[in-house]
Amino acid sequence: MPTPGTIAFSFDAVWQLAALGVWFGLVHALDADHLATLGGLATNDRSTSATAYALRWSLGHAAALAAAACAVLALGFGGMAAIGGAAEWAVAGVLLVLALQSFRGAARVRATRPLGAAATVGGGPAESPPIVRRRSSIRGWWLGLLHGGAGSAAVLALLPLAALDGLGLSALYLACFSGGVAAGALAFAHCLGRLLGAAAGRDARLARALQGAAGVAAVLAGAWLVQELLAGGLERL
Numbered sequence: 001m002p003t004p005g006t007i008a009f010s011f012d013a014v015w016q017l018a019a020l021g022v023w024f025g026l027v028h029a030l031d032a033d034h035l036a037t038l039g040g041l042a043t044n045d046r047s048t049s050a051t052a053y054a055l056r057w058s059l060g061h062a063a064a065l066a067a068a069a070c071a072v073l074a075l076g077f078g079g080m081a082a083i084g085g086a087a088e089w090a091v092a093g094v095l096l097v098l099a100l101q102s103f104r105g106a107a108r109v110r111a112t113r114p115l116g117a118a119a120t121v122g123g124g125p126a127e128s129p130p131i132v133r134r135r136s137s138i139r140g141w142w143l144g145l146l147h148g149g150a151g152s153a154a155v156l157a158l159l160p161l162a163a164l165d166g167l168g169l170s171a172l173y174l175a176c177f178s179g180g181v182a183a184g185a186l187a188f189a190h191c192l193g194r195l196l197g198a199a200a201g202r203d204a205r206l207a208r209a210l211q212g213a214a215g216v217a218a219v220l221a222g223a224w225l226v227q228e229l230l231a232g233g234l235e236r237l
Contacts (some may be wrong), residue, residue, distance in 0.1 A: 014172065021173045024157070029058075033150075034093055034216075035188055037143055037223035040098030043214040044105055044190055050196060053140040055074020058182035060144020067158050068149060069174055070157055084151035088229055091150055095222035096141060102215030106208045152175035192199075 014230045028034075038057060042050035068083075157177050164170045 005139065014116070017169060017173050018176045020160075021176030022180035022183070024160075024183075025177040026184040027180075028157075028177075029181045030188070032217075032221040033095060034147060034185065035223055036095055036218045037091075037098065037147065038185060038189060039192060039214045040095070040102055040218050041143070042189065042196060043141060043211050044098065046196070046200075048140070050189040050193035052187060053163025054185040055182070056140035057144035058145070058178070058185050060146075061148035061181055061185075062144075062178035064145045064148025064173060064228045065178060066157060083149060085229065085232075087146055087149040088151050088225060090146055092222045092229070093227045094146065095218045095225070099215045099218035099222065102211045102218060106211040106215065191207040 038050070038054055041053045041057075157174060160173060164173060196210065199210055
């Protein structure tokens with residue numbers, strides 16, 4: 001029997017819950033730090049497509065949320081807020097690294113390609129050895145895990161579970177949320193991939209501008225995230 005304030009199983013509740021999960025997932029996927037991370041990965045290393053980065057990132061994100069949900073629902077683990085905060089600081093550090101890589105790549109294109117010459121975004125050839133492609137794929141997966149454990153993901157994905165009655169509804173919501181995250185990430189990656197494909201083989205200035213823009217986006221997203229973390233820390237004092 002459901003406790004007061006919880007959502008019990010019904011067909012209407014299932015459809016509403018699924019729609020809510022997908023919508024929250026889409027909104028979450030379009031967070032500035034997510035887009036900056038995916039953009040930095042895709043522009044800095046073209047050994048893997050933007051869509052492949054987004055897919056692996058989404059899978060890592062879903063795996064982290066599933067693990068967090070199991071910890072909260074099955075074990076009653078109450079330390080997710082601290083873990084989420086630590087993960088957000090790590091995300092800010094990753095964004096700084098991606099920004100530095102983007103700026104370095106833009107400088108490398110400028111140094112090695114005369115203006116007007118064709119250039120590959122990412123500063124390297126379109127094809128890379130298998131070992132490089134494997135490392136690129138792993139980066140997307142691990143960064144997805146990191147983002148999935150960050151605070152904003154826990155708020156949108158885990159807090160609604162308290163209002164759900166039963167593991168079935170909880171699993172449905174998490175699955176729909178993760179599906180929405182994947183849909184948003186893949187849609188962004190598709191648009192970015194088309195832009196990178198249009199830039200490939202064209203003027204070096206366009207390649208340099210794309211990498212510079214990715215670096216600026218990573219810096220701004222990282223600065224915004226740090227500001228939010230510092231403001232939250234001051235409010236708790």
